[in-house]
Amino acid sequence: MVSPPNQLDAGIQPGVLYVVATPIGNLGDLSARAAAVLAGVDLIACEDTRHSRRLLDYLGIHAPLCAYHDHNEASAHPHLLARLDSGDSIALISDAGTPLISDPGYTLVREARARGLTVVPIPGPSALICALSAAGLPSDRFLFLGFAPRTRAPRRRWIEAVAQEPGTLILYDSGQRIQATLEDCADVLGGTRQAVVARELTKRFETFLSGSLDELGARIKAHSEQQLGEFVLLIAGASAAPDAQQAREQARVLDILRAELTTRQAAALTARITGGQRNELYRMALARQSQESDASQGPDADA
Numbered sequence: 001m002v003s004p005p006n007q008l009d010a011g012i013q014p015g016v017l018y019v020v021a022t023p024i025g026n027l028g029d030l031s032a033r034a035a036a037v038l039a040g041v042d043l044i045a046c047e048d049t050r051h052s053r054r055l056l057d058y059l060g061i062h063a064p065l066c067a068y069h070d071h072n073e074a075s076a077h078p079h080l081l082a083r084l085d086s087g088d089s090i091a092l093i094s095d096a097g098t099p100l101i102s103d104p105g106y107t108l109v110r111e112a113r114a115r116g117l118t119v120v121p122i123p124g125p126s127a128l129i130c131a132l133s134a135a136g137l138p139s140d141r142f143l144f145l146g147f148a149p150r151t152r153a154p155r156r157r158w159i160e161a162v163a164q165e166p167g168t169l170i171l172y173d174s175g176q177r178i179q180a181t182l183e184d185c186a187d188v189l190g191g192t193r194q195a196v197v198a199r200e201l202t203k204r205f206e207t208f209l210s211g212s213l214d215e216l217g218a219r220i221k222a223h224s225e226q227q228l229g230e231f232v233l234l235i236a237g238a239s240a241a242p243d244a245q246q247a248r249e250q251a252r253v254l255d256i257l258r259a260e261l262t263t264r265q266a267a268a269l270t271a272r273i274t275g276g277q278r279n280e281l282y283r284m285a286l287a288r289q290s291q292e293s294d295a296s297q298g299p300d301a302d303a
C-alpha cells in the first residue's frame with residue numbers, strides 16, 4: 001500500500017519541472033515520494049487525462065491535469081514553459097513507467113533546461129529495467145532499442161544494425177507483433193541466440209519465458225494466451241567471434257547446404273542451425289566458392 005502523500009514532505013519548489021515515474025501495472029509500485037510530488041504540484045502534465053485520473057483518484061489527489069502527448073508536444077510547450085516561468089511547479093507523468101522512455105517528454109525537458117529551469121527526476125518503475133532485473137541475461141551492458149519498426153523489411157534492417165552489439169538487446173513490443181519480431185530476430189541473429197520474453201510485468205499474468213529465439217517463437221505461436229498483453233523482449237548480445245570449433249562446424253554445414261540450395265538460402269539456414277550471423281555466413285559462402293573455383297582452375301589457370 002502506498003503511503004498517503006501527506007506523510008512525506010516532497011519539498012516542492014516553485015518553477016520546477018518534476019519528471020515522475022508511475023507504475024507499469026501494480027499501483028503499489030508508486031513511490032511515497034512520487035505520490036507526495038503529485039499531491040503537491042500546481043499542475044500534472046499527462047498523456048491521457050482519463051487514464052491518469054484513475055491513478056490520482058486511487059491516491060486521493062485532485063491536482064489539475066493537462067494533456068501532453070505525442071500529438072500536441074510542440075504546441076503544449078509554450079503554455080507549460082510559461083507556467084514554469086511564472087513559478088508554478090509541474091509534474092510530468094506518462095501512462096505508465098518513466099516519462100521519456102519510449103514516451104513523450106524529451107523535448108520539454110530539453111527546452112526547460114535550455115531556459116535555465118530546474119528539472120528534478122522522481123525515479124521509479126520502467127519496464128526495461130524491471131525486465132532486465134529478473135531475466136537472467138547479462139545486465140552489465142545493455143542496449144535499449146525501444147519499439148521495432150512495424151513492418152518486416154525495415155524491422156529486419158533495424159535488427160541487422162545491432163547484430164554485433166555485445167550487450168543484451170532490449171526491445172518493447174506488443175502482443176500483435178511479438179511473434180513476427182521473434183521470427184525476424186531469429187532469421188537475422190540466428191535462431192539459437194538466447195532470449196527472454198517478459199510479459200505483463202508486475203501484473204497478474206506476469207510471465208518470463210526463456211530459451212532460444214526459435215524456441216520462444218514456437219512456444220508463443222503454440223500458446224495464444226502468451227500473445228496477450230505488454231512485452232519486453234531481451235536478447236543476449238553477440239558473443240565474441242566464433243571459436244575455431246564453431247567456425248569449422250559453420251563451414252561444414254554451409255558446404256552441405258550450398259550443394260543443395262542457393263548461396264543466400266544456404267547462409268540463412270546455416271545461421272539458424274549454428275547460431276552465426278547470416279551476413280557473415282553469406283560472405284563465408286562466397287569466399288569458399290571463390291576458393292573452390294580458384295582450385296578447380298589449377299595452378300596454371302592465370303598463366
Ligand code: SAM
Pocket residue numbers: 024025094096097098099100101102103125126127128171172173174198199200201202203230231232
Ligand atoms: N515509459 C514506459 C517505461 O518506462 O517502461 C514505457 C512506455 S511504452 C509507450 C509502453 C511499452 O512498454 C509497452 O508496449 C511494453 O513494451 C512496455 N511495457 C510497459 N509496461 C509493461 C509491463 N507491465 N510489462 C511488460 N512490458 C511493459
